[in-house]
Amino acid sequence: MDEKILPDYEITRNVIGCAMAVHSELRSGFQEVIYQRAMEIELNKLGIEFHREYEMPIHYNKQVIGTRRVDFLVAGRISVELKAVATLEDIHLAQALNYLEAYNVPTGLLINFGAKSLQFHRLFNKKYRPN
Numbered sequence: 001m002d003e004k005i006l007p008d009y010e011i012t013r014n015v016i017g018c019a020m021a022v023h024s025e026l027r028s029g030f031q032e033v034i035y036q037r038a039m040e041i042e043l044n045k046l047g048i049e050f051h052r053e054y055e056m057p058i059h060y061n062k063q064v065i066g067t068r069r070v071d072f073l074v075a076g077r078i079s080v081e082l083k084a085v086a087t088l089e090d091i092h093l094a095q096a097l098n099y100l101e102a103y104n105v106p107t108g109l110l111i112n113f114g115a116k117s118l119q120f121h122r123l124f125n126k127k128y129r130p131n
Contacts, residue, residue, distance in 0.1 A: 018042035023118040100125035
């Protein structure tokens with residue numbers, strides 16, 4: 001797969017695979033933190049570099065105005081937001097896209113464990129500015 005067409009494809013594919021393994025084992029019905037802990041185990045098994053509940057600065061006009069914890073920061077460039085809700089709504093997608101811009105990371109995943117089937121979205125920051 002051409003990296004220019006779909007950035008971070010291999011890493012996001014592996015993270016989604018980890019989420020599928022977790023959902024296959026646990027199914028829906030648990031709180032988000034349970035899925036976080038299971039994802040941590042799966043990511044470690046694959047040797048994927050990540051930080052769990054990583055505190056990221058939020059910038060406005062080049063000034064830090066606060067922080068927020070991302071569920072996972074993978075490979076220093078992929079924000080992974082987990083949900084455990086019956087149905088993903090537009091607000092979840094908008095929130096995840098806003099975080100990508102606020103964190104200035106190029107790629108994100110929004111993963112929902114709360115539905116009968118695992119739901120996920122790959123997200124791309126159109127405003128990404130490499131440092």
